[in-house]
Amino acid sequence: MSDTISLSRRFGSNSGQPVTRRDGIAKVTGSATFSADNHPDSLLYAVYATATIARGRVTRMDTAAAEAHPGIVLVMTPQNRPPLQGNPDDKPTFFSQRIEVLQDDTVRYAGQPVALVVGETLEAATEGARLLNPQYAMEKPRTGLDDAAAYTFEPAGFGTPANTVHGDVEAGHAAATASVDVSYTTSAMYHNAMETHAVVAKWNGDKLHLELPSQALTMTCHSMAYFFGIPPENVTLSSPYLGGGFGSKAFPIGPYVLAVLAARTLDRPVKLALSRNQMFGPVGHRGATRQRLRLGIDDQAALTVIDHSGLSETSTFDDFIEPAPNASQGLYKAGALRSTHSAVRLDIGTPGPMRAPGEASGSAALECAMDEMAEKAGIDPLEFRLLNYAEIEPGTGKPYSSKALRECYRQGAERFGWAGRPLQPRQMVDGDGMLTGWGMGTALFPCPMFMAEAEATLRPDGTALVETSAVDMGQGAWTSLAQIAADSLGLPLDKVEFRAGHSSLPDGGVAGGSGHTATAGSALHAAGSDVIRQLGELAAADPASPLHGSGNAGFVARDGLLMVEGDDSRSEPFADILARAGGVPLKGSGRGVRPPEAAEAHAMHSHGAVFAEVKVDSVLCQMRVTRMVGVFAAGRIINPRLTESQLLGGMIWGLSFALHEEARHDPRTGRIVNADLAGYHVPVNADVHGFEAITVHEDDPHVNALGIKGVGEIGTVGSVGAIANAIWHATGKRIRRFPIRIEDLLTA
Amino acid sequence: MSLSLSLTINGAARDIPLDDPRVTLLDLLRERLALPGTKKGCDRGQCGACTVLIDGHRVNACLTLAATLDGAKITTIEGLADGESLHPVQSAFIEHDGFQCGYCTPGQIMSAVGLIAEGQAGDDPERIREGMSGNICRCSAYHGITLAVQDATRRMATAEKDDAA
Amino acid sequence: MKLFDFIQPATIDEALSAWRPGAAWLGGGTNLVDLMKTGAMQPDAVIDITRLPGLDRIETLPDGSTRIGALVRNATLAHDRDFAAAYPMVAEALLSGASGQLRNVATVAGNLLQKTRCPFFQEPAALCNRRDPGAGCDAMAAPGNSAILGWSDACIATNPSDFTVPLVALEAVAEVRGPQGMREIAVADLQPLPGSTPERDTALEPGELILALRLPARARSFAAHARYLKVRERTSFAFALASAAAALRIEGGLIAEARLALGAVAAKPWRLAEAEAMMTGKAPDAALFAEVAEAVLAMANSPDGQKWKIDLARNTAARALSMAAAGTPARIPALPASPFGTRIEDPQHV
Incomplete structure (x- = not known):
């Protein structure tokens, strides 16, 4: 933390610039190689057959028909599946869930793999899998939140307690002069990255190489090594580009293991890519929730209590409890706070983290309940939030590391034109007769750091190589991390070669939790700083250097020059220093991790305020978001261009959550009936009109040396509530389930 | 079945033996012709990731049986740039950050090229949005995509005028 | 996808004689190929009719009616200036359907014959009387966006076409050729109501081929x-x-x-x-x-x-x-057929 002062001088030549993506040309010319684009010699294709019921047993499969199909080389079922060295119920790493790898004939959810077929062509393997035509002994599926008894499990989400209470909740309820008690339901949602999960697996003896899109390269290698009983160093994984992840590509999945097993069994490379339909099964999802919010206020409209409980779905064989009620812990000041989680076991694939896990669903309910409370109090929703603005984190009493939320509210309200909004609903009609409503919501997302390592090498010619197994799934790691690395070395961006996306590189950690830039960036910064430190030692000790003897003053690196801190006239090119030192490269390393004491001292969150305008046809009830302004405070912004894209993307995910996404189950079989992109709607281009994302200045000396918070998920958080509140404001109808559908408005 | 197709792909004439009538244009390109730039997002015409030009028209390669294409001219993302020089739509996508993960991007760009050639949208953003709605971007880079298509449309129109003058 | 014989006839006569039970006509393929992938349709033979000559024309006949060849692509028809001027709601309906890519490929005759989008029809694992007579109807227990007119206990599916809605209003007719020669069927009669035989989802007899659609001259008066x-x-x-x-x-x-x-x-x-x-x-x-x-x-x-x-x-x-x-707008709106047809002005943004 101590070098925050010198950083502000050193940083800025690359960081903070809206440079275009370094992988831009590769991506617009089709030369960016995604996992399934690989085609090693003698490649075989694997396709798995999925269960079309959610609960029961497979009683029969027509393996003979599949085997007889031209081009089929292997039909793998529970009867002949070769042994795995690891137990599929084990969780070899932090990012693991129990996987399905043809352990037995039990069907635990629809979409589960029940057999794997390998063929010489994709067409053959696909037809082979279809020909298996599984028959079942079916039991009544449980797919709704009321279909099983609730239970409590620790932890909720990632390591948080099932119940958190601060203050006297009953006293908070008793002190309220007005209150709301409302339930909101959120639907099961599936990540649906455009790139379906895929692997190309190739064995060489007991060494395994994987082309596999992974948000956690090192952990994926460890998991694979565990399941196949080989040392982790025998597994290499290449993941230069991910076609979107959103949380779904952090966990190894059963189908990957089956493909690797087939490759080993057949001693040929195997490619497996999930179909779109198969993306609704073993790859995790945002679990459905039903949340109850009880808010109370006193006669000054100060919150006396936020009492937030949630019921969420998980699978029958693993526990992932959507930590939605925790969203109420960090945001508004209240006399008492309570968040409680419970879950039901259903015949579904195990849920997992999906962009803004916990916060997206929890905030959807909280921000709507806040709107209802403001309505009841007769106060403008923004004013109500300002009245209950938290100066310290309510759930912990800790100071915030930084919190420019007031500025977000101010700029957002101004940019949107919030002033003059009528308090009552159904007051605004546009020139086309469309009901028009304005709503807002607050966004909060924590800024965790994981652990990452990086190396930097200054070459004799004055250029540098920096390396870490970082992950670019669209957020722009190739670019923003290179900007950080270049600054840490005092080099222009084009003098820095950046290697990432391969497991043989230093562990870049996990791309998740909006913490990747902070974590891998910190490691890169530390590695670059290490090189510059060594370079300074060389120069200071070298009588031939103009910097000789000035080591005590300290050095800064800028534009390929090492210079004395505070005295720009004394400087020397990197290459000259290295040349006299024998012309060998100088290598440094670094780690990115938040010291526990720093993590303890402050509450660390990104914040934002989102304002939405929605138009609703009064009789057809079709809705369109026509304007959306999101203003965010997220610490230091490394690349404003990519940050804007991330935030806009997040806000559109909020739109998608509010109006579109819902997996629907067939009541007879439990199968998801809309498991495709025609039935499971996400926004198309025509849905996105008038979106604007702005960041406000925020210095945060505590989150990490770079002051980076994270922007990947927060855009989604306040947006859901903002849209739902705008729909209420347009129509006067409170729809307390997501997504809000035309039929809900027609029926309400 | 054994069939021989004559296709012109990205300007090069090719004779392609085809032993399976089920092969789609998408899988032909990706798995048999080493042209994996065209992407598979849904394989059912619901996302647009596989968009290519057939005889100048944008189509979903996933729903097109290769066997039907004898004599066709195919343009894929690999064939769009003129050597080192990017097509105006490609440059505009970079400048306006019309993508994040890049997976839907080849389809978006080919769709944009097709849309501009159709001449129905012009530089009207609402018509561009509607015209690009067959291409889903889960990262939701739609704002940049619309700007990029609008910008490229204008630049191409100017270039055409200059050529004519 | 099941293996099939691929047949590419050069003439209409060849096409008609190539037909056999279990075969399917392939036009644009946007519906058939999709359903072959899900397994909802499993033809033994696919007869590619896209190279049949003379079926790709839009003509005005001497009596003022308009004849549209079966293989005219949806986009071509919608963007035909004369056609759109004479039958604007047909063009608007076409442009509100599917996507630009799909409209470039889908043929007008294929659009008429497209199958229901009922998810239970598309998924072979589901029970569907329309796909598998007598199997039952899973949709009945989860109706969602189902029919509200003319449905039966056997089937509650809807026809998804936009194009055919104005065609029926304007009394369009399909010209059909089959083994027995030419006949005409009103587009309104092309899809029978399900009754107890939902599997009979077209009035065409096996082996019949739509050669053209005709919109009567009278339809121009609207x-x-x-x-x-x-x-x-x-x-x-x-x-x-x-x-x-x-x-x-x-x-x-x-x-x-x-x-x-x-x-x-x-x-x-x-x-x-x-x-x-x-x-x-x-x-x-x-x-x-x-x-x-x-x-x-x-x-x-x-x-x-x-x-x-x-x-x-x-x-x-x-x-x-x-x-x-x-009144019909001078130009088809930016968002065809949308309630949000009028432009939303927002000067700061595209």
Whole structure:
């Protein structure tokens, strides 16, 4: 933390610039190689057959028909599946869930793999899998939140307690002069990255190489090594580009293991890519929730209590409890706070983290309940939030590391034109007769750091190589991390070669939790700083250097020059220093991790305020978001261009959550009936009109040396509530389930 | 079945033996012709990731049986740039950050090229949005995509005028 | 996908003689290839008719009617200036369907013959009387966006086509050739209602081929007041929850003749002839349209007893009539058939 002062001088030549993506040309010319684009010699294709019921047993499969199909080389079922060295119920790493790898004939959810077929062509393997035509002994599926008894499990989400209470909740309820008690339901949602999960697996003896899109390269290698009983160093994984992840590509999945097993069994490379339909099964999802919010206020409209409980779905064989009620812990000041989680076991694939896990669903309910409370109090929703603005984190009493939320509210309200909004609903009609409503919501997302390592090498010619197994799934790691690395070395961006996306590189950690830039960036910064430190030692000790003897003053690196801190006239090119030192490269390393004491001292969150305008046809009830302004405070912004894209993307995910996404189950079989992109709607281009994302200045000396918070998920958080509140404001109808559908408005 | 197709792909004439009538244009390109730039997002015409030009028209390669294409001219993302020089739509996508993960991007760009050639949208953003709605971007880079298509449309129109003058 | 014989006839005669039970005609393929992938359709032979000569023309016949070859692509027809001027609601309906890519490929005859998008029909693991006679109907227990008119206990699926809704309103006819020679079928009669035989989803006999569509000359008389309106769950690239094609011939301030058909409410486009008759001779106004829609939809009912879709269909019909009365816009709106047809101005943004 101590070098925050010198950083502000050193940083800025690359960081903070809206440079275009370094992988831009590769991506617009089709030369960016995604996992399934690989085609090693003698490649075989694997396709798995999925269960079309959610609960029961497979009683029969027509393996003979599949085997007889031209081009089929292997039909793998529970009867002949070769042994795995690891137990599929084990969780070899932090990012693991129990996987399905043809352990037995039990069907635990629809979409589960029940057999794997390998063929010489994709067409053959696909037809082979279809020909298996599984028959079942079916039991009544449980797919709704009321279909099983609730239970409590620790932890909720990632390591948080099932119940958190601060203050006297009953006293908070008793002190309220007005209150709301409302339930909101959120639907099961599936990540649906455009790139379906895929692997190309190739064995060489007991060494395994994987082309596999992974948000956690090192952990994926460890998991694979565990399941196949080989040392982790025998597994290499290449993941230069991910076609979107959103949380779904952090966990190894059963189908990957089956493909690797087939490759080993057949001693040929195997490619497996999930179909779109198969993306609704073993790859995790945002679990459905039903949340109850009880808010109370006193006669000054100060919150006396936020009492937030949630019921969420998980699978029958693993526990992932959507930590939605925790969203109420960090945001508004209240006399008492309570968040409680419970879950039901259903015949579904195990849920997992999906962009803004916990916060997206929890905030959807909280921000709507806040709107209802403001309505009841007769106060403008923004004013109500300002009245209950938290100066310290309510759930912990800790100071915030930084919190420019007031500025977000101010700029957002101004940019949107919030002033003059009528308090009552159904007051605004546009020139086309469309009901028009304005709503807002607050966004909060924590800024965790994981652990990452990086190396930097200054070459004799004055250029540098920096390396870490970082992950670019669209957020722009190739670019923003290179900007950080270049600054840490005092080099222009084009003098820095950046290697990432391969497991043989230093562990870049996990791309998740909006913490990747902070974590891998910190490691890169530390590695670059290490090189510059060594370079300074060389120069200071070298009588031939103009910097000789000035080591005590300290050095800064800028534009390929090492210079004395505070005295720009004394400087020397990197290459000259290295040349006299024998012309060998100088290598440094670094780690990115938040010291526990720093993590303890402050509450660390990104914040934002989102304002939405929605138009609703009064009789057809079709809705369109026509304007959306999101203003965010997220610490230091490394690349404003990519940050804007991330935030806009997040806000559109909020739109998608509010109006579109819902997996629907067939009541007879439990199968998801809309498991495709025609039935499971996400926004198309025509849905996105008038979106604007702005960041406000925020210095945060505590989150990490770079002051980076994270922007990947927060855009989604306040947006859901903002849209739902705008729909209420347009129509006067409170729809307390997501997504809000035309039929809900027609029926309400 | 054994069939021989004559296709012109990205300007090069090719004779392609085809032993399976089920092969789609998408899988032909990706798995048999080493042209994996065209992407598979849904394989059912619901996302647009596989968009290519057939005889100048944008189509979903996933729903097109290769066997039907004898004599066709195919343009894929690999064939769009003129050597080192990017097509105006490609440059505009970079400048306006019309993508994040890049997976839907080849389809978006080919769709944009097709849309501009159709001449129905012009530089009207609402018509561009509607015209690009067959291409889903889960990262939701739609704002940049619309700007990029609008910008490229204008630049191409100017270039055409200059050529004519 | 099941293996099949691929047949590419050069003439219509060759095509007709190549047909055999279990074969399927392949036009644009946007529906057939998709269903072959899910396994809902498994033809033994695929007969590629896209190279048949002479079926790709749009012609005006001497009597003023318009003849559209079966292989004309949806986009080609929608963007044909003369056609769009004469039959604007047909063009608008076409442009509100699917995506630019799909419209470039899908043929007009294929559009007429497209299968229901009922998810239980598309998925072979589901029970569906339409795909597998006598199997049962899984949709009945989860009706969602189902039919509200003309359904039966055997099937509650809807026809998803936008194009056919104005075609039915305008009394279009399909020219069909089969082993027995030429015949004509009204587009309104192409899709039978399910009754107890939902598997019979076309009036075509096995081996018959649509060669062309014909729109009567009379249909041109509605060009000044004709709209298609489609209510969707997202702004574009979505099937209708309800749609309506409305056309009025207004003379001297009164409705001389009206046409009205609904989409996405039944196994076929649903023409509302009674409604048309109710409007004749009256002044076009919103109250009349509401009254007409109310009266006609009194006969609707939904399999799950839900009212919302009936309300929506009624409101859609009334609104489409109001839009038609307001006049056909000079150019098809940026968002064809959308309630959000008018531009939203926002100077700061594209």
